[in-house]
Amino acid sequence: MSTAFGAVPGGTKKSPAGLLLAAGAGRRMGSPKALVDDWLARGIDALEGAGCSRVVVVLGAGLEQARRLVHGRAVTVAVAADWSDGLSASLRAGILALPADAPAAVVTLVDLPDIGESVVRRVLEKGAGPATLTRATYHGQPGHPVVLGRAHWPGILAAANGDVGARAYLDRHLPALVECADLASGRDIDWADQTISSGVWRA
Numbered sequence: 001m002s003t004a005f006g007a008v009p010g011g012t013k014k015s016p017a018g019l020l021l022a023a024g025a026g027r028r029m030g031s032p033k034a035l036v037d038d039w040l041a042r043g044i045d046a047l048e049g050a051g052c053s054r055v056v057v058v059l060g061a062g063l064e065q066a067r068r069l070v071h072g073r074a075v076t077v078a079v080a081a082d083w084s085d086g087l088s089a090s091l092r093a094g095i096l097a098l099p100a101d102a103p104a105a106v107v108t109l110v111d112l113p114d115i116g117e118s119v120v121r122r123v124l125e126k127g128a129g130p131a132t133l134t135r136a137t138y139h140g141q142p143g144h145p146v147v148l149g150r151a152h153w154p155g156i157l158a159a160a161n162g163d164v165g166a167r168a169y170l171d172r173h174l175p176a177l178v179e180c181a182d183l184a185s186g187r188d189i190d191w192a193d194q195t196i197s198s199g200v201w202r203a
Helices: 039-049 063-071 087-096 115-123 150-159 168-172
Strands: 019-020 053-061 075-079 104-109 133-138 141-150 177-181 193-196 200-202
Touching: 019 039, 019 087, 019 141, 039 053, 039 063, 039 104, 039 115, 053 063, 053 087, 063 075, 075 087, 087 104, 087 150, 104 115, 104 150, 115 133, 115 141, 133 168, 141 150
Parallel strands: 019 053, 019 104, 053 075, 133 177
Antiparallel strands: 104 141, 133 141, 193 200
16 A cells, blocks of 8 residues: 655655544543543554654643553643533644645544544545545445644634634535444444444444
């Protein structure tokens, strides 16, 4: 497989950064989702394994405990102090913490534990340059990961509001869609009684 990452001077390719949003309180779960099982490690492993050059993890609720879970990992921790304002607060904190030379960011959520390296790799087959805008779909329904080229970051920051993250921006700019239902369910886990079966999380 050949993945088209962003070009840098000298003719080489710069890998995208990974962005794992993990700041929410998980009220329906009964625990901050960053603290559930091995979800943080799963998310980081998926992004790193797919070739992301640096992974930024956004933390908020349960901050100190979550920090301990990523101790020793080669990740950048960004703190969303206003995490209670919704997903957009986490997305803003994460984008602002991305490496200055990253051509794009692969964004995913901590409560999608069945999204592994294979899903991220497939979405990255569409490229990861500054103009890239790509998202995974599951049986035609949009989901994560989403690849955001750096040319889109200012618009996403301006449009992000409340608990919708980049949704409004993506609705207007129509990303390339990559079907991934054969690899994962793409379903977020909101309740403690949702379980895993055959590698796929189900209610």
